Amino acid sequence: LGAIFALFLQRSGKTGLSTVARSNYDVVRNQGMLIPPSTVGEGGVNEGGVVKFEHVFRALSSSTTPEAPAPMPEFSYILVATKALTFAKPSLVESLEPYVTPGKSTIVLIQNGIGIEDALQARWPDNLIITCVSYIGGEQKSPGVVIHQGGTLLTAGPFRGGNLDSPVHSPANERERLDRIAEMLRDGGCNVETLHDPVEMQVNRWRKLAWNVAWNGLTGLTNLDTDAFFASSPYAAPLAVSLMDEITLVARAKGYEIDPLAPECPLPADEKAKLAEKMGLSKRLGQTFYETMVKRGPTTSSMRADVNAGRVLEAEVIYGQPLKYAKELGIRIPMTETVAVLVSAVDARNDGRVKAVA
Known part of the structure; x- marks a missing residue:
C-alpha cells in the first residue's frame, strides 16, 4: 500500500518522497514505482502513474544496513504501510531507527491490528504517532508494479501516548500535524477522514x-x-x-x-x-x-x-x-x-x- 499512498502524495505536489525498498530495491531505485490505471469502486478511477523518489534506501535485514546519503535527510513524516508482523527480524522499531528524528518526525502508522503503536511510542516517546485505518486494497504484481485494487478511504487520528508533557503531544500540534498530512493525501486523491479525538x-x-x-x-x-x-x-x-x-x-x-x-x-x-x-x-x-x-x-x-x-x-x-x-x-x-x-x-x-x- 505504501506505493499507492506515495502516488497520492506525489500528486499533491507539496512534498518530496523517499522510500525503503526490499526485494524490489534495484527496480524502484532505477525506475520508480508504477501504479497502472484502475477502477477503485463507486465509479472511481485511479489514473495511475509512476512514483519517483529522491532517495531509495535498502531495507535493513540481518545481514545488511541501509544505504543512506550522509548526512541522512530529516523526515517530517514517516509513513509505515507494511504488514504488522510481530516476529519480524529486524523488528519495525529496528527498521525505523535510521530514519526517525527524535522529537521531530511524525510516524504515520497504516497497519491492521490492535496495540501496534505501543512499541514505537515506547521507543520514541517525544514523537507523535498518527494511527490510521485503511480501506484500500493493493498488491505488488511484479517488482516495482503495484495494482490499486480498490478503495480510497483512510481514517486517521492521533495516538495518545509517550511523553504527554512534551509539546509534540499537545492537542494543537496533533491537529496541525494530522491536518497537514491529510491535506496532502486528499490533494492527491485519497479520501481521508480525520478524527482528532484519540479515543x-x-x-x-x-x-x-x-x-x-x-x-x-x-x-x-x-x-x-x-x-x-x-x-x-x-x-x-x-x-x-x-x-x-x-x-x-x-x-x-x-x-x-x-x-x-x-x-x-x-x-x-x-x-x-x-x-x-x-x-x-x-x-x-x-x-x-x-x-x-x-x-x-x-x-x-x-x-x-x-x-x-x-x-x-x-x-x-x-x-x-x-x-x-x-x-x-x-x-x-x-x-x-x-x-x-x-x-x-x-x-x-x-x-x-x-x-x-x-
Whole structure:
C-alpha cells in the first residue's frame, strides 16, 4: 500500500518522497514505482502513474544496513504501510531507527491490528504517532508494479501516548500535524477522514479489527472466498457474526464502544441511538458487517493470499492481542480463541518456527 499512498502524495505536489525498498530495491531505485490505471469502486478511477523518489534506501535485514546519503535527510513524516508482523527480524522499531528524528518526525502508522503503536511510542516517546485505518486494497504484481485494487478511504487520528508533557503531544500540534498530512493525501486523491479525538480513533481501529477477525482468518484457513464460505454450512455465517460479537465485548471492556445496539451496551438509550446513527448502524455490528459482506459478493483477504504464498501472517496483532486482552480482563471469547490458535499455527509453520515431522 505504501506505493499507492506515495502516488497520492506525489500528486499533491507539496512534498518530496523517499522510500525503503526490499526485494524490489534495484527496480524502484532505477525506475520508480508504477501504479497502472484502475477502477477503485463507486465509479472511481485511479489514473495511475509512476512514483519517483529522491532517495531509495535498502531495507535493513540481518545481514545488511541501509544505504543512506550522509548526512541522512530529516523526515517530517514517516509513513509505515507494511504488514504488522510481530516476529519480524529486524523488528519495525529496528527498521525505523535510521530514519526517525527524535522529537521531530511524525510516524504515520497504516497497519491492521490492535496495540501496534505501543512499541514505537515506547521507543520514541517525544514523537507523535498518527494511527490510521485503511480501506484500500493493493498488491505488488511484479517488482516495482503495484495494482490499486480498490478503495480510497483512510481514517486517521492521533495516538495518545509517550511523553504527554512534551509539546509534540499537545492537542494543537496533533491537529496541525494530522491536518497537514491529510491535506496532502486528499490533494492527491485519497479520501481521508480525520478524527482528532484519540479515543474515537481507537474505536475505529477496533471496528476494523472486528471486520478483520471475521474475514481474514475464515478465508485464510478455508481457502474460500466469503460467498463460498457462507454456502459451505448453515453454521458459517453465525460463526462470522459470533467472532465480531466477541471482539465487541473485548473492545467495550477496554473502554471502546463499537456496537451501541448490543444489549450489553451500558449507555443510556438516547446515547445508544446517537452513537448508532453516527456509526451508520441500524442493527448490531456483527450482523451489519455480515450483511455488508453478502452485498459485496465474493471477497477474499490478504491473509488468504499470505497463507497460499507461504508468507508470515498478521496473526498476533489481529488475533493474539485481543485474546491477551480478553484473558487479562476475564472475558471468554471461545470462537476467537479457536480461530486464533489455528491462525497462529499456520503463521508459525510459514515462518519456520515449527516444522511438521510427519
